[in-house]
Amino acid sequence: MVVYSSLKQDESARQARKTGNNNMSTDKKPSNWQQAIEGEWHGLPSLFESDGTHVGYNKVTRASEYEDGRTTYWMNTRFDATGPLNDRFEIGSPFRFGVIDSDMDRIYTGPDFFGSGRPYGLLVDSNYFSPGWNVNLRTMNHVVPDLGIQVYSSQLFEGDTVVGVFNGLYIVTHDHKTNPKTQQRVEAFLEKEKLDGKRPFNLPVKHAGKFTGRFEVYNDQQELVGHNDVVIHHNPINLLHSEQTIEISGVVNAKWKAMRTRNGNHHQYHGPDMYGNGMSYGRYLYSVRHVYGEAFKLWSRETVVDEDYNMVCAWQFMQSQKEKYTTFGVLRWEQGDLKLGANYVE
The missing domain is CATH 2.40.128.20 (Calycin beta-barrel core domain)
Structure with a gap:
């Protein structure tokens, strides 16, 4: 794992801004986290009101792509929910934003999200702001190779007040656009997520x-x-x-x-x-x-x-x-x- 000192990180950031290169790594290679999340990820996160009421789903395809020394994160979403949160989060446009990539901090440079993520091996803990949604997000993504999933959640805040939560599992593909079997696997996974997403958290009762x-x-x-x-x-x-x-x-x-x-x-x-x-x-x-x-x-x-x-x-x-x-x-x-x-x- 590559670890940068704060001074080296600051200097790299300054150089990146001067040269227009939004990747902080001095050797212009993607970070360990960036390599760990290569591919397209597919999920159907559930949407919850602040009191825990399940109100719908968000069908998501997303990827973080490194090319020519720059990292771009894109995300296509489609909400299917009830109540005011559906109107709040369905903004009618795909997401595409820049990332300053490193294994110390991943810095999100807009226009969709501003903030940063902190990687720990196969987990990243992020805190950032969405102008379109008007929420501050604490997002945690954990890649679990043994289970073949990524465990995702976003707690949504206005200041310190929770206004909603997204959470759900994702799977990754590398040939979704061209392989019918992969497409079928993704659809079956999303159907299962639709059933499992609103199940309550219970430990063994008896x-x-x-x-x-x-x-x-x-x-x-x-x-x-x-x-x-x-x-x-x-x-x-x-x-x-x-x-x-x-x-x-x-x-x-x-x-x-x-x-x-x-x-x-x-x-x-x-x-x-x-x-x-x-x-x-x-x-x-x-x-x-x-x-x-x-x-x-x-x-x-x-x-x-x-x-x-x-x-x-x-x-x-x-x-x-x-x-x-x-x-x-x-x-x-x-x-x-x-x-x-x-x-x-x-």
């Missing part, structure tokens, strides 16, 4: 078990510093409460227990080791958990990607209100004992 996986760990300089092995022991108490213990070993070594509750799409964590809350938008849950007695918290985006409860997770650890580690990976569900079987009165 069975105990555990989630296990290995996460890549990046420090605040975007350097891969190792891995975390993650185990979450899950034990239902009733249909809306469960006890979970998170065990992490590797770069981060910790063990936290908390009782989780769910009321609709509102989630809470009641200690004793972690306190916080979250909201789910379809199968995506966004949470903040504070570690008791420490200046340490966990921001998380967790996505249930199939009917077996397997989750693709992005976890960011904050220490003293500053980024400490960005970690991500897949947690696979291993079912244990049935805890909430049928009740009988003899």
Whole structure:
């Protein structure tokens, strides 16, 4: 992974502006992230109102293309939604905007989006502004080669207020325009997304078990510093409460227990080791958990990607209100004992 110092990055940016070259890499090669997302990506992200109500879909084909030292991002969208958000986001024009490409920052230079993205290996965490939509977006894209998908979400803000959420899965193609079999595969995927996109985020309600996986760990300089092995022991108490213990070993070594509750799409964590809350938008849950007695918290985006409860997770650890580690990976569900079987009165 290439890591630039801030001074070198600033100088590269200045030179790029002087020469008209919008690629920050001094050797004029695409960044690692740019290479990882080569091809056309196809998805049907769901659109949610701020309270989590599902109101429709957005059919998207998009690509980030590097040519002659310049990076251009294009996106064709077609909304199919109800209510005022459909009129807000269906602006009637395709997107095409410049990108200053590097593995330190990807800077979006308009006219459709202004801001930047911060890559960590196969994940990029972006924050940028859309004049046409009048929203500030926190967008997270995570390429998961093992599953053949990209896990996408955008939280949409006016200031600090959430006004909506986009989220959904994408698949990539390299011959969509010419290959009928590829076109059929994409259409089948989009039909499945239409069914799955509005499914609520639920963890196993009646069975105990555990989630296990290995996460890549990046420090605040975007350097891969190792891995975390993650185990979450899950034990239902009733249909809306469960006890979970998170065990992490590797770069981060910790063990936290908390009782989780769910009321609709509102989630809470009641200690004793972690306190916080979250909201789910379809199968995506966004949470903040504070570690008791420490200046340490966990921001998380967790996505249930199939009917077996397997989750693709992005976890960011904050220490003293500053980024400490960005970690991500897949947690696979291993079912244990049935805890909430049928009740009988003899």
